[in-house]
Amino acid sequence: MIALTSRPTSVRPTALLALAAALALTVVALLPLPAQAHDTLIESDPVDGETLATSPEAITLTYSADVLEVSPVVRIADADGETVAEVTPTVDGPAVTAELEEPLPAGDYSVQWRVVSSDGHPIEGSFAFTVEQDTAGAAGPSDGGGAAPSDAGGGDESAASDAGGSDASDDGASEESAPAESEGGGSSMPLLLGIVGVAVLGVAIAAFFALRKRG
Template identity: 50%
Template sequence: MPTMAGMTFAAAFRRARAVVAGLLLLTLAVLVAPAAQAHDMLIDSRPAAGEVLSEAPDAVVLTFNNPPLAVGSAITVVDASGATVAQGEGTVEGAEVLLPLSEPLPSGDLEVRWRVASSDGHPIEGTIAFTLDAPAAQPTASAAPTAEPAATPEPTTAEPAAAPTAEAEETGLAGLPTWLKVAVGVAALGAVAGLVVLVARRLREDRL
């Protein structure tokens, strides 16, 4: 039969072993905890998770508790069907990673899928769901109808003025035909001759 001293030693040994095991677990927890906490974590974002926006954002902004490495950053925005509507490599500015959005996002349920390299070099990733409830884009006003160009009047050809002819009508004797001028001249000479004869005859009668 085991002695009382043997039983006491065995119980003491078990208690000591339990204490050592507890100390080992505590030491391991202390050593592992800082390593687990070394990875960076997302502490803020724009858009925020679950946010409902009334207008499309001009950029996706992720804020971390420590500045991530400026390599390996990737941000993708997908719609409800999983189709990519925007993507690119994020730009690291301090503790923020930014992705400018050159095109407006479509309305509906959207999700930001991100991946960055934390300050200790380990990649971290996550998703941010949000909703865009923006009014539909108004159609651009159609250009005002252009006025019909005024009809160009057809050029009218003016009738050329009749060229003056040699027989154009003139005023006075100069406008008479040549034959009529001769006739008038002969008649005038005849009248003068007759007058001379008449005067001569009267003078002769007076002398008698």
């Protein structure tokens, strides 16, 4: 009888390389996709820091994409930080409009807004503007000469308000929500890529030693 002896089958280097490639593709496929960037405010009316002759009829905000109609808020505060108007604006794609029911008196104002980005994350920010004249006071001359003293007295008060509140409004305007908008999940990407590299390197080393044994 002829004795049959089985020879151990060696793993071909091409098979090891194919395994390494498959492993690399699998790990890369499991990597999380980069977080979608939040929408940003690209335009406002009034513009940040703008001085208006009279009160605006509405506050208009324009974003980089269509925001969601989920609890939008536009809040207007005076130079002392007191809320003078809080409006639930209308949302039309990327445009958000807050109609003012009453005109704003002369003074410095900050606008705080909050909407939900198209990716489902809430975003917020603020900007400032100034109103020079009272809209109601503009109708004063029809009442006669008595309106002039009232306007003169009001001018001193508004000047004092402008001087005292300008720092507060400037500070509020600078508090944009950039940190909230810059949230992302890409910090783990270098670690995962390193894991892929180590795995591929390990398979390549195994293939090298397999080749040496065959030789």
